[in-house]
Amino acid sequence: MSHESLQTLWFILIAVLWIGFYFLEGFDFGVGMLLPFLGKKDEERRAIINAIGPSWDGNEVWLLTAGGATFAAFPHWYATMFSGFYLALFLLLVGLILRGISLEYRSKDPSPRWRRTFDWLIASGSFLPSLLFGTVFANLARGVPIDANMMYTGNLFTLLNPYGLIGGLAMVSVFLLHGANFLTLKLDGELRERARRAASRTYWAGAATVLLLAATTYVYTDVSTKIGVDPGITPIASVVVLLFTIYFINRRREGWAFACTGLHIVLTQVVFFTLMFPRVMISSTNPAWSLTIYNASASQYTLGVMSIITLIFLPIVLAYQGWTYYVFRKRITTKKAALVY
Numbered sequence: 001m002s003h004e005s006l007q008t009l010w011f012i013l014i015a016v017l018w019i020g021f022y023f024l025e026g027f028d029f030g031v032g033m034l035l036p037f038l039g040k041k042d043e044e045r046r047a048i049i050n051a052i053g054p055s056w057d058g059n060e061v062w063l064l065t066a067g068g069a070t071f072a073a074f075p076h077w078y079a080t081m082f083s084g085f086y087l088a089l090f091l092l093l094v095g096l097i098l099r100g101i102s103l104e105y106r107s108k109d110p111s112p113r114w115r116r117t118f119d120w121l122i123a124s125g126s127f128l129p130s131l132l133f134g135t136v137f138a139n140l141a142r143g144v145p146i147d148a149n150m151m152y153t154g155n156l157f158t159l160l161n162p163y164g165l166i167g168g169l170a171m172v173s174v175f176l177l178h179g180a181n182f183l184t185l186k187l188d189g190e191l192r193e194r195a196r197r198a199a200s201r202t203y204w205a206g207a208a209t210v211l212l213l214a215a216t217t218y219v220y221t222d223v224s225t226k227i228g229v230d231p232g233i234t235p236i237a238s239v240v241v242l243l244f245t246i247y248f249i250n251r252r253r254e255g256w257a258f259a260c261t262g263l264h265i266v267l268t269q270v271v272f273f274t275l276m277f278p279r280v281m282i283s284s285t286n287p288a289w290s291l292t293i294y295n296a297s298a299s300q301y302t303l304g305v306m307s308i309i310t311l312i313f314l315p316i317v318l319a320y321q322g323w324t325y326y327v328f329r330k331r332i333t334t335k336k337a338a339l340v341y
Helices: 004-039 042-052 058-075 075-082 086-108 112-142 164-185 189-220 233-250 253-278 300-327
Strands: 279-281
Touching: 004 042, 004 058, 004 112, 004 164, 004 189, 004 253, 042 086, 042 112, 042 164, 042 189, 058 075, 058 300, 075 086, 075 279, 086 112, 086 233, 112 164, 112 189, 112 233, 112 253, 164 189, 164 233, 164 253, 189 233, 189 253, 233 253
Parallel strands: none
Antiparallel strands: none
């Protein structure tokens, strides 16, 4: 394959990794944020944690792989983003660490105070990354200050603009809805009903913030010049499937409701990467200084070797993760004998 074809291929593969991460880790984050509010007793909160217990750490591998693939395939993109967004990514990492530690250490002590503390840390460690991921990706679509040397010239507060914050709030609300729909598939009894009510309530916040994000995208990004006033079928479909979610929630069609939020996340990310291509970081200082797949990529040899390795191991990883979800597909009850601590 030519160098240009490999650059395009790896842009697509990195997009797929981010899409997989948001789809899978999205409901994990949503479940984590809902934990202190849905579970009234320790057994109920343990059941909620057990719903994501077998999968949350495996889902985070998609993030690590996306970061590693970016480093290897587009080193200039990795260097500019990770150095420029250092503080935001540091806070994101703190949230992920707090969440991981809390999930592991919550059951080390039977004290109610100990467990309540870690429950709130799980919620905080799920909220902070969700907010920051949404804020960072919205800013990537909007454009950030980058000079002619591919150096980010802003700071953390540069990212805290209205469009970035709208993107962050949209991601938080959609993940809450996605997590609530996931819990309706995994829980039983009263907890299942609470999850359904939570899905019904969070739906309105999700729909409102997504519509606001869609409208402000025309104000803060170059979507009107790059794609046109008519956004095409994919952006419209991403909004429509989210709006349809409430229909399935009200009719207790839990699988369809979860599929709708999942499809919305997938289509939204497809729209984002389509808007970006062939750019990977848009310069708001001077569009000519934007990083693209052409000026930010590794050599043709590196991309070729990576493609061969990916072709061999990616199907194995996907098959293993699919098998994991199949093994742990059963619903979870609040009976103490059935819970895993």
